[in-house]
Amino acid sequence: MPALVFENISLLNLSLEWKELMYAGVLSSGIAFLLQIYAQQNLNPAPVAIIFTLEGVWAAVFGWIILDQYLNEIKISGILLILTAVIFSQLSTIYDKKKYGRN
Numbered sequence: 001m002p003a004l005v006f007e008n009i010s011l012l013n014l015s016l017e018w019k020e021l022m023y024a025g026v027l028s029s030g031i032a033f034l035l036q037i038y039a040q041q042n043l044n045p046a047p048v049a050i051i052f053t054l055e056g057v058w059a060a061v062f063g064w065i066i067l068d069q070y071l072n073e074i075k076i077s078g079i080l081l082i083l084t085a086v087i088f089s090q091l092s093t094i095y096d097k098k099k100y101g102r103n
Contacts, residue, residue: 023066028059050086057082 003009014021039048057079063069071079 020067023063027062027066050089053082053086 007013036052039051060069060071060075060079064071
C-alpha cells in the first residue's frame, strides 16, 4: 500500500528491475522455502538449526553474485565470523565424541 503513495508504479519501472523481482520472488521465496521445508522434514533438528544460521550468509553471497550488490569489509568480516562459528560448533561435537568416547 505505501508503494501506491510513494512510488511511480508502471510496467516500464517494473521491467527495469526484473532481476531483483525474480531474485526475491523465485529464488528467495520459492526455491529457498522449498529447500527449507525439505530439510526440516528429513534431517535432525540440531543440524538444521545450525544450517539455518547461514541464511544471512547465503543471502549476502548470492546478492553479491546475482544482483552485483556491494560487500564492504564489515559485511565480509561478518560472513567470515558466522562461517567460523558454524564450523567450530560442528567441530566441537566431533571432538567431544572422540575425547569422551560418545556415540
